[in-house]
Amino acid sequence: MCSSRDLAPLVARAAKQFTCQSCGGRTGKWAGRCDDCGEWNTIVEDAASPPGFQISSARQGRGRVIELTDLQSGSLNPSRLKTGIAEFDRVVGGGIVPGSALLVGGDPGIGKSTLLLQVAASVAATDRRVTYISGEESPDQVRLRAQRLGVREANVELGAATSVADILTTLESGPLSPALVIIDSIQTMWDERVESAPGTVAQVRASSQALIRFAKARDTTMVLVGHVTKDGQIAGPRVVEHMVDAVLYFEGDRGHRFRILRGVKNRFGPTDEIGVFEMTGGGLAEVENPSALFIGGRDESAPGAAIFAGIEGTRPILVEIQALVAPSSLGTPRRAVVGADASRLAMIIAVLEARCGVSMAGQDVYLNIAGGLRIQEPAADLAVAAALLSSLTGAALPTGTVHFGEISLSGAVRPVAQPGSRLKEAKKLGFGGAVIPAADQNDSDMPAGLEISLVEDLAALVGRIAAARTEGID
Numbered sequence: 489m490c491s492s493r494d495l496a497p498l499v500a501r502a503a504k505q506f507t508c509q510s511c512g513g514r515t516g517k518w519a520g521r522c523d524d525c526g527e528w529n530t531i532v533e534d535a536a537s538p539p540g541f542q543i544s545s546a547r548q549g550r551g552r553v554i555e556l557t558d559l560q561s562g563s564l565n566p567s568r569l570k571t572g573i574a575e576f577d578r579v580v581g582g583g584i585v586p587g588s589a590l591l592v593g594g595d596p597g598i599g600k601s602t603l604l605l606q607v608a609a610s611v612a613a614t615d616r617r618v619t620y621i622s623g624e625e626s627p628d629q630v631r632l633r634a635q636r637l638g639v640r641e642a643n644v645e646l647g648a649a650t651s652v653a654d655i656l657t658t659l660e661s662g663p664l665s666p667a668l669v670i671i672d673s674i675q676t677m678w679d680e681r682v683e684s685a686p687g688t689v690a691q692v693r694a695s696s697q698a699l700i701r702f703a704k705a706r707d708t709t710m711v712l713v714g715h716v717t718k719d720g721q722i723a724g725p726r727v728v729e730h731m732v733d734a735v736l737y738f739e740g741d742r743g744h745r746f747r748i749l750r751g752v753k754n755r756f757g758p759t760d761e762i763g764v765f766e767m768t769g770g771g772l773a774e775v776e777n778p779s780a781l782f783i784g785g786r787d788e789s790a791p792g793a794a795i796f797a798g799i800e801g802t803r804p805i806l807v808e809i810q811a812l813v814a815p816s817s818l819g820t821p822r823r824a825v826v827g828a829d830a831s832r833l834a835m836i837i838a839v840l841e842a843r844c845g846v847s848m849a850g851q852d853v854y855l856n857i858a859g860g861l862r863i864q865e866p867a868a869d870l871a872v873a874a875a876l877l878s879s880l881t882g883a884a885l886p887t888g889t890v891h892f893g894e895i896s897l898s899g900a901v902r903p904v905a906q907p908g909s910r911l912k913e914a915k916k917l918g919f920g921g922a923v924i925p926a927a928d929q930n931d932s933d934m935p936a937g938l939e940i941s942l943v944e945d946l947a948a949l950v951g952r953i954a955a956a957r958t959e960g961i962d
């Protein structure tokens with residue numbers, strides 16, 4: 489049986505769309521409170537979509553296409569501007585590309601403003617026009633910081649503005665367009681054509697759009713500074729990340745001196761490069777030999793520490809992996825990880841138990857990467873397992889030895905990329921031995937003079953550490 493409602497004529501209606509001005513969440517109907525972020529009165533109906541285009545002869549040729557092979561070689565290899573800060577240049581792919589837009593994100597107080605003021609001063613020293621706009625600090629505060637950094641005399645224009653229209657007017661004035669503009673931060677900017685408050689999705693999107701359009705039109709490099717929310721995302725819409733050419737994160741632990749600049753998106757270069765800096769009383773200093781820093785100050789006789797020979801981008805880096813395995817008083821033992829992937833640790837613990845009979849049930853497990861570095865490579869598995877086993881047995885690992893290798897669920901130790909470069913770095917820093925996957929031994933690039941121990945599977949590593957322990961007891 490049909491109700492009268494079922495018989496109602498089906499009228500094609502344009503579906504309305506609503507967007508939350510705080511988080512960018514979209515919904516099909518209006519509500520007083522956003523379901524995604526919980527903010528009140530932020531949901532606004534999207535403007536109706538425009539009617540279809542009129543095709544006219546006046547538009548002919550405007551949306552022109554060209555043959556791929558017609559590209560000039562200049563556009564294939566953009567000329568880059570070296571900022572003079574080598575660690576920064578490395579991350580952006582060998583210098584900044586004129587007309588590009590960069591987003592630099594990071595926790596408050598990590599050193600974004602400091603880094604970018606140093607970059608600004610360094611570019612200004614090459615006689616280019618550089619403008620630094622701060623929406624958070626007064627010019628006096630910026631000047632004080634510049635004094636602390638020893639760049640007080642740098643020829644950088646300072647502005648304390650938040651209106652995008654005012655900023656663009658200033659940038660357009662003057663005989664030449666700036667080579668570099670720093671906007672610190674994009675969350676403080678507002679475009680008067682948009683009604684919502686600074687920092688909201690709509691404002692951040694509109695301001696970024698206007699600034700990036702200027703950058704493209706004038707061949708200016710635009711650097712936008714972005715705050716990071718508690719869960720580590722750049723606040724504001726994801727769309728800003730899509731609008732810019734490169735996204736860099738400045739990270740590190742505030743309790744440590746090291747700061748890592750990491751590329752997560754780059755239209756003009758690789759994304760896996762990192763730049764390493766050290767925060768000093770006089771600003772950020774470049775760290776040319778990060779391995780020496782990350783493994784410095786360690787106690788080799790303490791159980792639970794293993795040195796991992798890793799690769800970050802094109803550069804080998806040695807880091808210390810620390811583990812603590814201790815009896816737990818909790819029903820569900822703790823598994824805490826700083827600087828590595830927690831699910832990777834859970835996997836290694838499970839493989840140790842299932843394939844080697846080493847149980848950590850009833851034990852709390854803590855894993856820490858020294859120096860505030862974050863490790864993403866699966867090649868660190870073997871070093872993590874060695875650190876866990878060393879802490880569990882209470883026997884220190886052999887001194888002067890590095891570890892690398894990926895562990896598979898079967899317990900096999902799989903080969904990793906660039907074993908030769910990892911071992912060369914270890915040798916350079918005075919290490920005499922290495923525990924590596926058996927399948928990596930035939931790499932053509934292996935350095936001589938290291939005592940190499942090959943492991944086929946995780947059980948072989950367990951055997952080695954158990955043997956070392958009995959020797960220690962004898």
Ligand code: TYD
Nearest residue numbers: 596597598599600601602767768769770771
């Ligand atoms: P800042 O660049 O203001 O961070 P962000 O812009 O990311 O919020 O850096 C602030 C921190 O850096 C502050 O805690 C003090 C420290 N710092 C130094 O240790 N040395 C220095 O020379 C400077 C300028 C700052």
Ligand code: MG
Nearest residue numbers: 600601624672
């Ligand atoms: Mg700042």
